[in-house]
Amino acid sequence: MNWGSPAEFFAMGGYALYVWGSFGVCAVLMIMEPILVGKRQSSILRILRRERQAEILENP
Amino acid sequence: MSNRLISWFKYASPQSFYPLAGRMIPWFWALAAVFGAVGLWISFFVAPTDFQQGEGYRIIFIHVPAAWLSMFLYLIMATWAGLGLALNTRLSGMMAQAIAPTGALMAFLSLWTGALWGKPMWGAWWVWDARLTSALILFFLYIGFIALQAAIDDARRADKAGAILVLVGVVNVPIIYFSVKWWNTLHQGSTINLAKAPSMATTMLWGMLLMALAFWMYSIAVALTRVRAIILEREAHTEWVKALDEVKT
Numbered sequence: 001m002n003w004g005s006p007a008e009f010f011a012m013g014g015y016a017l018y019v020w021g022s023f024g025v026c027a028v029l030m031i032m033e034p035i036l037v038g039k040r041q042s043s044i045l046r047i048l049r050r051e052r053q054a055e056i057l058e059n060p
Numbered sequence: 061m062s063n064r065l066i067s068w069f070k071y072a073s074p075q076s077f078y079p080l081a082g083r084m085i086p087w088f089w090a091l092a093a094v095f096g097a098v099g100l101w102i103s104f105f106v107a108p109t110d111f112q113q114g115e116g117y118r119i120i121f122i123h124v125p126a127a128w129l130s131m132f133l134y135l136i137m138a139t140w141a142g143l144g145l146a147l148n149t150r151l152s153g154m155m156a157q158a159i160a161p162t163g164a165l166m167a168f169l170s171l172w173t174g175a176l177w178g179k180p181m182w183g184a185w186w187v188w189d190a191r192l193t194s195a196l197i198l199f200f201l202y203i204g205f206i207a208l209q210a211a212i213d214d215a216r217r218a219d220k221a222g223a224i225l226v227l228v229g230v231v232n233v234p235i236i237y238f239s240v241k242w243w244n245t246l247h248q249g250s251t252i253n254l255a256k257a258p259s260m261a262t263t264m265l266w267g268m269l270l271m272a273l274a275f276w277m278y279s280i281a282v283a284l285t286r287v288r289a290i291i292l293e294r295e296a297h298t299e300w301v302k303a304l305d306e307v308k309t
Contacts, residue, residue, distance in 0.1 A: 013115035022173040
């Protein structure tokens with residue numbers, strides 16, 4: 001184990017800004033990307049469902 | 061024609077690839093989570109402090125995987141683009157389009173983490189050295205491909221124009237890879253080399269490889285999710301899409 005205390009862990013031996021700046025941005029982007037892709041999928045599905053409903057209403 | 065060849069071509073059609081991708085996605089997410097959890101644990105709690113760079117070196121655990129993936133995804137994207145040009149298959153262009161944003165993300169992350177690593181170790185966020193410059197060009201190639209595809213309304217023509225751009229840009233990948241050898245760069249040489257034993261502690265190496273696998277699985281999961289959306293968008297008015305359970309409910 002490298003760390004004596006949580007504070008030591010977050011300090012990263014004086015490199016906190018650089019290490020957490022890297023891991024933080026990486027985490028944020030890799031959480032955002034799947035959410036955006038999921039939204040794209042659900043939005044096209046919503047359009048397809050609406051079009052299907054419209055077709056059913058037009059040709060009962 | 062053998063059965064194997066037939067089943068291979070079967071999955072080259074968007075209609076049969078769509079459900080297949082849907083079944084594979086959860087597995088890739090599970091693998092990404094497992095590799096990521098173990099990789100992060102090794103990165104922070106097992107790998108020792110570096111004797112030269114202290115704790116600052118821990119950026120390597122995302123910098124190298126992101127850089128590898130940015131190059132690797134580009135090659136995969138170029139392969140799909142080339143297949144699309146040669147065989148005129150519909151799925152190829154969709155795959156290339158699905159991979160590009162994830163590749164751009166990886167290229168951005170490699171530049172971002174590189175800047176945050178360069179500042180404390182070299183004293184500069186950025187230098188115009190061969191490795192950094194060629195990696196920046198890779199990022200621009202991804203952005204250029206995405207912009208070009210977005211600018212052309214007809215999807216099939218967009219695929220063709222994009223494929224040519226991607227294939228011309230492939231020349232940049234070996235330039236990035238060998239830049240630290242060909243030119244006298246500030247960027248350090250490769251840590252992992254096929255020709256000789258890795259010049260780093262075993263636990264560091266394992267952490268890096270596991271993180272690379274996690275990034276790899278993540279990229280596949282996201283690209284497959286995106287290709288499913290693209291398939292629906294492009295095939296919206298076909299009978300098979302209208303007959304899908306998720307559309308009917």
